[in-house]
């Protein structure tokens with residue numbers, strides 16, 4: 001079956017088939033990380049819809065909305081190769097008609113960690129994800145653990161607002177040297193890329209420890225060795241459901257998350273760690 005490109009609600013309705021539908025929301029510039037989510041969607045559903053939409057609502061005024069990579073023709077090739085059924089690619093005007101007032105609030109959980117660095121980001125992200133759910137009406141939706149706080153907030157929204165969709169998470173896909181794949185990696189110079197490796201290395205060093213203090217110290221040591229080209233935004237060790245910092249007595253799974261600027265590119269990464277195992 002040929003890949004269908006849907007640009008609005010009417011196109012989506014026309015493309016709908018019998019059976020289960022899985023949605024993979026993306027901002028395009030598709031890479032192996034996105035492909036792994038598409039494959040997960042493929043095996044779980046009859047029809048796979050990939051949305052490609054750079055959502056202005058989730059970018060701050062001084063962020064990279066205008067220079068975010070847009071490679072739609074290549075994205076279509078990737079989707080064809082992965083057996084995607086429908087690519088949903090609306091315009092900003094179609095998604096946000098004039099007069100818009102109402103959106104989703106991510107609450108306190110949207111104001112910590114990544115949300116503290118990017119005010120309003122998670123409100124904008126949840127608003128577009130809920131709109132995509134309402135437009136596509138998927139049975140399930142797949143998101144990457146690479147954006148751990150985003151995934152946790154989407155689970156929270158689905159629970160808090162009774163959204164009838166099953167949410168699946170997919171593991172972070174990395175380059176062989178550990179760098180997490182990201183659409184923004186294309187902006188790294190060769191030298192930046194070497195510096196950027198400190199993020200995943202720091203997370204690995206942290207994850208090798210068992211208590212919060214040791215984890216934070218081990219990760220900070222690696223980040224400090226990266227030199228001045230790496231501008232650390234945060235290193236956070238948080239409860240995976242609430243994204244609040246864990247204390248020394250915390251037991252169980254936690255997320256070690258890092259954000260840093262390397263050159264003009266802001267990168268994020270995280271790993272899951274087990275604290276104070278019995």
Ligand code: AMP
Nearest residue numbers: 026027028033143144146147172173181
């Ligand atoms: P984006 O296009 O960056 O908005 O990402 C779209 C989806 O792909 C989100 O659910 C991301 O978490 C996920 N994603 C991005 N990078 C990766 C990666 N390296 N591995 C797995 N999933 C990813």
